[in-house]
Amino acid sequence: MTISVWRYSHLALAVSSFLFITLASLTGIILSFKPVTEKIQPYKSKDFNQLTVAELIPTLQKSYTDISDVTIDANEFLLVNGTDAYDESGNFYVDPKSGKNLGKVAKENEFFRWVTTLHRSLFLHELGRFFVGLTAFLLFLIATSGTVLIIQRQRSFKKFFGKIVKDGFAQYYHVVLGRLLLIPIILISLSGTYLSLQRFGIVKEQKITHKIDFDALKTDPAKNIADFEVFKNISLHQVQSIEFPFSEDVEDYFTLKLDDREITVNQITGDIITEQAYSKATLFNNLSMDLHTGRGSAVWAVVLAIASVNILFFIYSGFVIWWKRRANGIKNKYKFDQAEFILLVGSENGTTFRFAKAIQDQLLKNGKTAFMAELNSYKNFPKAKQILVFAATYGQGDAPTNSTKFKSLLKKYPQSNAVDFSVVAFGSHAYPDFCKFGYEVNNVLSHQEWAKPLQEIHTVNDRSPEEFTRWATLWAQNSNVELSQLSKLLETKPIKRLPFKVIEKIVSSQEETSFIIRLSPQKRKKFTSGDLLAIYPTNDHRERLYSIGKIGKDVQLSVKLHHGGLGSGFLHNLEVGQMTNAAIVRNEHFHFPKKAKSIIMVSNGTGIAPFLGMVDQFGRVQDIHLYCGFRNQQSFALYENAINKETSLLTKLNVAYSREGEKHYVKDLLLRDQALVCETLKNNGVIMLCGSLSMQKDVIALLEDLCQQDQQKSISYYQSRGQILMDCY
Amino acid sequence: MNNIYKLCLAFAIILSVPTLSSAQKTTKYKCMVQMTNYTGEGAYIAVSLIDAKGAYEKTLYVMGSDKKWYPDLKEWHKAYKSKPTNISAVTGASVTGGDRSVTVFDIETAKINKGYKLRFETAVEDNKYYVKDAEIPLTTEGLAAKTEGTGYIRYVRLSPN
Incomplete structure (x- = not known):
């Protein structure tokens, strides 16, 4: 079997790394709660964005006898490490405007730390870190090859977000969610890879050393900190941390880590002593940390969590697809x-x-x-x-x-x-x-x-x-x-059978026996008109399918009794009150088009069954024209009751009798109403067919003619747009 | 060992009652540890008071809060295990290469100029361990000077708080 290189790589990468990816996703989901829980803490000040360092430092020096450093974390909380007026030392959350102590900084959460270690190194130190880093890179390759596969599948880059045809749950959602979460996943994997590269020194980490010429330090003019020009120009949101001078000696100085550089400032004159910009590697490292951990942004953290959950789903659905293919x-x-x-x-x-x-x-x-x-x-x-x-x-x-x-x-x-x-x-x-x-x-x-x-x-x-x-x-x-x-x-897999109770059976004994049978499902199961009911008359592999009309909560079938017919004979022998097992088979292509403004339903014989249900379910809201064909009035009589109840819901009912009166077929009635038929197709309406294959053939041939005459469009144009729905047998 | 220690203590009590009262007096010291630009994980640092015989007497501060890594600080951990004390009040974060860490701890005034030392013991995950990265004699001069480190520590500075 030749499979494209991309598909092969996508699979090979996934197989070789799925265990690590599973572990990383699970722990990642847990860790994404960390930024969320932090963000909701009440330590953020309203005035944060207006304040400058020149305003902050004097405020803090009033409330603290000694400060060693000040940090502003990703949540824009201000942390002061120092000794307060009551001689208590430690780390405190502080309001930058008032200098008020908001609470002691809690010890790092043991659980999150444990999970972080597992996420980073699997408790295997350097070896674990290597594997985790490699896994991040493999995830990036998987995402890339997946992107190529989607482009191949959609045939062009432009159609990347176009419609995807649904062919199986696993495959459909693998593709749909894949392209939706592509960007978060690529960001997670790339940032993870980068952090690992830096950890292993492949990307050189920038270490800043300030080389200070102590002989050149000036001691005048002495200024108040509040008047330092440098500090006046730095607002708090640019600051990562400020290290305070260790003593009052001029050789000790302020060190400010800003968002793009590090500066040292003379504590007496307020002059900048040295200044060093961050390298690209450092800036990229900070960005990677932000993107990978979601720190400082609860929204992004939630996106990361969703992406991680989906990675687990991709592993599952990917293996389902692979398994099916292998079979x-x-x-x-x-x-x-x-x-x-x-x-x-x-x-x-x-x-x-x-x-x-x-x-x-x-x-x-x-x-x-x-x-x-x-x-x-x-x-x-x-x-x-x-x-x-x-x-x-x-x-x-x-x-x-x-x-x-x-x-x-x-x-x-x-x-x-x-x-x-x-x-x-x-x-x-x-x-x-x-x-x-x-x-x-x-x-x-x-x-x-x-x-x-x-x-x-x-x-x-x-x-x-x-x-x-x-x-x-x-x-x-x-x-x-x-x-x-x-x-x-x-057969792919056996369908689950459910118990049904026969609650009504109306038989019409003409030259041909037909009957309506109503079954009530004894277990909850979602279904709608147009789905199929599979019955197993001999309790083996042989199944017979009948189109369902949903009346209330019940399944209604209309059946013609065939001589020696396996399914029809079985149903005919069921008595009211009896139980039987059957399965509901979804038949999506023949569901009622809820969005269409007007619908023409065409049936012959027992093909009317799903339409009876649809009229009952949706006739109140949409225009429905029903064309049904029967042999004679007697065979129609069976449905007359049901139809009469619903004529009020129908826009128009048309009945054709093939053995009586004018001996019409449904196609003749459609030809008579060709204006309506053409109008319906033109206005995005839908034509639904249910009944015998010969009726389908006749009607499609007629529609082809009408379309060619009226609009010079082939019927297949409408078929491909889902405007002609057929369920014939 | 224990007996000798007790004997010493008894001896001290008998000899000078005024010393006893001053033995309870402590001074807060601000301590700054400046790290070298090494690469790797954050360093775990134990600051201990070492008596004249070279034995661990008291843990002043531990930088690094995950107990998992304590055994890496071999000598300190040996002493800590044999005589566990509650160190949760004097535990802080580990220190990464290039960073500085400022902490405050109490030193009994009476211990100064009595042959005691402050030992800075360091260890980094999957990396070298230094028993005496930095050691400062607990003397008036020692406390005022800048002490160079030999491992991950570039220098240590102390000042009365």
Whole structure:
């Protein structure tokens, strides 16, 4: 499997450092509370920003007999180390305006110190520091490679913050949160790396020494500290600390650490004796400390905490993605020059392999020789009789990374014998270029002299097992292969079944039996109209899906009884009051479009089920036109009650009878109301279809015509924008 | 050892009652430690009163509050462990290279000019340990002079507070 260098690095880095990163994130989360707890202490003075050093020092000297130094911390609290008027020595928080003692500085919190040591050195001293520093650097590389991967995925830098298609929880949020927290994470890792580099002396730490010519020190003119020009020009927010002269001797002086330099000041004349600017390394070190610890800013500390929590999530979701991908590894029983069936897979993240593998298993079970490879491994297959291509489309209609070379390879290696081929294209309607790469592959293959299409190209939307099974069934017939339990092979994980109680069943016994059945979930579960109810009639892998209409808190299904039908027969035999187990399957692409102003719903037969629920849920707020088709009035009668209750909610109800009166189909009614149909599409309205596939085919063909006439736009334009929603069977 | 000490004390009491009263009198001294520009973690410094025989008599100050590192100050820690005292009131922060630290501690006036010494013992994590980084004779001249250090300490200065 070729994976891009970036993806490989991203993974390799993550695997090699995740334990340390986990530890650093956990401790980091705890440490981010430190700046927050400090910031809320009441030691900040209102007048802080207006005061200068010339005002501060005389104030302090009134309240303290002796001061050795004054510090202003990241929270702009003033700390005085000295002896006060009551002869008490120590560190005090002091109000800079009044000189009032606000409280003694507490000893450093033992717990935070313990966590800090763990965070910095894992209690392993230099060795631990080295590993932590290395981890910070690896995290930076992980973030960088992740950025490149997002750019690759979005196909351009400009679309970096564009829409991301949802394909699985772990993958989706890995990308979404990844780009959101990119900047905090890069800052954390870079500042951490820098601090380590300095700690190990790779970045030289600046050590300031003031070289003082003591013979040149002047003792006049003597001035009051309040009149020192230098001190008048330094306001408190520039100051980090002030060291007071140790004695009154002229050889002792003030040392001021400011935000950009250090100065020494003659304590008698107020002249600057020496001045040294901070090196870039020192300034960068201060910045790194601010960014890495969040000191002095509760808001940034909270951002750091969120980023740390998310790093933990990235570790989790990253491994989920990796695990899924690994499960799709290629295993071949036969070599490429032995196999008659060649399965070629084009997949970016490996999910498509699951489908190919299911087919490979079926072939092997049938005693056929099969060989699976990625599209980039295409070559001459001497014994090939069939080439099956499973092609996913990546990003904006492009070839997945493991398929980029396929087209050129195809030209280079023509097959020596005639070979049948079939293409299954995987994609998502959420992208505008639905299955584009699959179509391209099908197209180039059909131009090869040796290639003969076995069947038309099939598309699979959002990895739908049903759509894939449709292709597989047809392929199996064409290739004389017996399919067994394909759906089970495709199953990812069993869905949780919940108990349901039958609370109502209305049967209409016409020439065809249909019925409405209402089930009440006995456990809390979120669902909405358009989701599917999976029932298990024989309590094994065989499941049957029914579209849900949500009425109140209950599930309402409408079912046509098929002769010998597994699902319909099972439901038909349920009595009111009986319990049964079923699962709710989310079917997001057929949820009611809450943002659309007007909606046209089109159904035939039992396809009305989800619409009954949607009208009940949303009819009060949005314009809904319902077009439903039935055989005759008698088959409509079953729904008449329910519909009559809701006609007040509907903007308009249109019923077509196919075996009675004018013998209309729904498409005829839509043709009659074409103005409304075109208007709805133009105004960002939505058309929803539910019912049989033949109805879907007819209606889509009609809509295509209407769109071409009216707006010269293809129906696919609206499909790609989510304005045509379909759930047909 | 202990016996000798007790004997000395008894002897002192018998000999001079006025000395006893002045023995309780203490003077506050301001002490400034200026560090060299070494690189690495903050130094732990123990300031002890050493008697004429070279034995630890009293801990005056400890710069560095994490007990985990106390064993690094080997000799001081040995004495402290055998005769633990409450030092929480005389504990402060460790001192990094290039910085200075100013502290205040009490010295019994009677001990001055009696052969006692002030010892500054230093240790830095994963780095060298100095038993006598700086040692100041507890004499009138010693207390007034600037004493050079031999390890992490550049110099120590004292002045009556």
